[in-house]
Amino acid sequence: MIKLPNECYYPIFNNLQDNYKNLLSCALVNRQWCRIIIPILWSKAKNHLNDRRLITIFLLMLNTKEQALLIPFNIILPSHPVPLFKYANYITSINDDLDYGITRWLRYNKYETGRLKNVVKFSLISMFQRTNKSLKSINLNCNYYQFGSERMNTLLEALYDNTALNTLELHSYNIDIEGGRIIAKFFCKTTTLIHLNLSSNNLGSEGGEALADALCKNTTLTTLNLHNNNIGSKGGKALANALCKNITLTTLYSGVAITLDQKEEKR
Incomplete structure (x- = not known):
């Protein structure tokens, strides 16, 4: 009997990824199957x-x-x-x-x-x-309990090593100006992020300006939520200028949703 290579098993077991019971049973057959199946099971954790x-x-x-x-x-x-x-x-x-x-x-x-x-x-x-440098989505609400700015900024800096993140939602974390700058730096570097929600933080006008500057350089983001961040008129003006340069953003939420379907006409 010819032994199948792993490349043949991957699509077979991937088709069972929503059938946990059968997939788990297959994982108990032998070590080879187990090594293939465990990552599939835990990707749904x-x-x-x-x-x-x-x-x-x-x-x-x-x-x-x-x-x-x-x-x-x-x-x-x-x-x-x-x-x-x-x-x-x-x-x-x-x-x-x-x-x-x-x-x-x-x-x-x-x-x-x-x-x-x-x-x-x-x-x-x-x-x-x-x-895990391949996390695709982080969606966390701090529920108004705070890590403190130092710990929060440590977590944000760890984002620099992620190369797969497409969704980042950190609402109600009291992220401050420095946190906004850290995210802006990640924002400039990432080529995968398409959805960013930083609502109900404390970015202030300087954090808003840092994100606006990053928005001018980013080419992947489609949705940005900065509602309730005390960005002020300076941050708002910086964002308005960034919208004239960014070519991918379709929705900006800063208190009300703004859809930029006719961006060229608004310039």
């Missing part, structure tokens, strides 16, 4: 981030620096063996379900939520960004 068991697995993947963030809060990490696969590498998207999963993990282990939730969340997001 965003649909299960609210499961505390996934949070346990993710905590096992923290490095020494990420673990150290939890020590001052007396959070005892799981003592299970290190996972055989680097599951976080295969995740393509993280969203607000991560909050629910962390909350459930904390409650199950008899911890209070609130501040501890954000400490764990910061460690996990740091781990995701360190291990």
